[in-house]
Amino acid sequence: MTAPDARRPGARLALERVGHRYGATRVVEDVDLDIAPGEFVSLLGPSGCGKSTLLRILAGLLRQSEGMVRIDGEDVAGLPPADRGVGIVFQNYALFPHMTVAANVAYGLQARGRGDRSSIREAVGRMLETVRMSAYAGRYPRELSGGQQQRVALARTLAVNPRILLLDEPLGALDKNLRLDMQIEIRRLQRELDITTIMVTHDQEEALSMSDRVAVLNAGRLEQFDAPAAIYDRPATPFVATFVGTANLLPARLARAGDGYAAQAEAGGALALPQASPCSRPGPVLVAVRPEQWELADAQADAGATLAATVQLVMPLGPSLVADLALAGGASVKLSLPRAGAPALSHGMPVRLRLRPGAAPAVFIA
Ligand SMILES: Nc1ncnc2c1ncn2[C@@H]1O[C@H](COP(=O)(O)OP(=O)(O)O)[C@@H](O)[C@H]1O
Numbered sequence: 001m002t003a004p005d006a007r008r009p010g011a012r013l014a015l016e017r018v019g020h021r022y023g024a025t026r027v028v029e030d031v032d033l034d035i036a037p038g039e040f041v042s043l044l045g046p047s048g049c050g051k052s053t054l055l056r057i058l059a060g061l062l063r064q065s066e067g068m069v070r071i072d073g074e075d076v077a078g079l080p081p082a083d084r085g086v087g088i089v090f091q092n093y094a095l096f097p098h099m100t101v102a103a104n105v106a107y108g109l110q111a112r113g114r115g116d117r118s119s120i121r122e123a124v125g126r127m128l129e130t131v132r133m134s135a136y137a138g139r140y141p142r143e144l145s146g147g148q149q150q151r152v153a154l155a156r157t158l159a160v161n162p163r164i165l166l167l168d169e170p171l172g173a174l175d176k177n178l179r180l181d182m183q184i185e186i187r188r189l190q191r192e193l194d195i196t197t198i199m200v201t202h203d204q205e206e207a208l209s210m211s212d213r214v215a216v217l218n219a220g221r222l223e224q225f226d227a228p229a230a231i232y233d234r235p236a237t238p239f240v241a242t243f244v245g246t247a248n249l250l251p252a253r254l255a256r257a258g259d260g261y262a263a264q265a266e267a268g269g270a271l272a273l274p275q276a277s278p279c280s281r282p283g284p285v286l287v288a289v290r291p292e293q294w295e296l297a298d299a300q301a302d303a304g305a306t307l308a309a310t311v312q313l314v315m316p317l318g319p320s321l322v323a324d325l326a327l328a329g330g331a332s333v334k335l336s337l338p339r340a341g342a343p344a345l346s347h348g349m350p351v352r353l354r355l356r357p358g359a360a361p362a363v364f365i366a
């Protein structure tokens with residue numbers, strides 16, 4: 001019998017060439033991930049890209065069609081969920097409605113025969129304190145708000161002391177302000193307990209703000225696995241550039257120019273690039289320019305290093321001025337400037353765009 005309070009450090013988790021098919025339909029392909037003990041990783045991607053399937057494979061609720069899952073180096077094929085040391089929390093809290101908060105949290109400990117009655121009561125008390133729900137121990141789920149129910153669901157999962165915490169869109173049902181509080185709360189708990197955590201989300205802000213690393217998935221494939229800042233600043237693919245944040249994908253021809261590069265835009269005009277990455281091969285490319293990487297040049301600026309555009313729509317958005325512009329040929333481009341000191345823009349106004357000093361947009365093979 002394991003004492004309910006024996007804290008174990010988070011486990012290392014590895015997926016090796018994991019693939020999955022439902023019948024003949026392949027929904028996960030060739031996914032490799034190596035997750036360090038205590039790391040917080042998000043699986044981020046659009047609806048239907050295979051995030052929940054991967055999580056269910058990790059939990060042992062689903063057997064992958066291909067590849068291997070290792071926990072602390074060991075192949076866990078055939079190991080049932082209860083023997084993997086994983087805890088899972090879903091979006092719909094799945095609390096037992098006829099049980100109090102305390103009974104819900106005690107449930108897993110009792111079911112696993114972890115400790116006698118008084119040690120279970122103590123563990124439940126400690127867990128409720130950890131999720132700041134001590135005052136609600138005697139309430140029933142229907143007497144709690146969504147956020148409170150999700151705290152109880154977390155406490156119930158964490159009470160059995162898993163070494164890996166799996167979260168499937170855990171905050172999807174909460175409104176925006178409550179989400180932010182819960183994001184901070186989950187991250188605090190995760191750090192405090194030092195538990196390896198994989199969270200599924202389709203919300204890029206949530207993934208970027210909470211994670212040590214983010215795995216971006218598209219149609220069952222891993223597009224990039226990197227720290228949040230790297231995902232945003234150095235997207236590996238056009239999909240990542242446009243799914244995480246906003247990017248204008250400009251078709252252009254890349255050529256060397258002095259120490260850097262010049263991109264001759266298909267729409268006319270050109271951009272001077274200090275570097276070209278991940279692709280620097282001369283030829284047809286897509287340049288992924290973030291709205292905040294633009295600046296306005298004056299009308300006399302060198303046409304060889306600017307793009308001509310016409311203002312379509314101007315939107316003041318808090319600290320930023322966001323504008324939708326049309327390039328020659330009609331392609332639309334988004335621009336974001338700090339509102340303080342921004343020039344007055346109006347519909348129909350001709351402008352010239354260039355890259356802000358130091359801006360290094362990603363360049364992809366077209
Ligand atoms: N049990 C199932 N049987 C058949 N197809 C499924 C099943 N579960 C999910 N799918 C399909 O697999 C794909 C990936 O689903 P899922 O992993 O739930 O995606 P996500 O969590 O990223 O939204 C989707 O196209 C979905 O319709």
Ligand SMILES: [Mg+2]
Nearest residue numbers: 051052053200
């Ligand atoms: Mg899902």
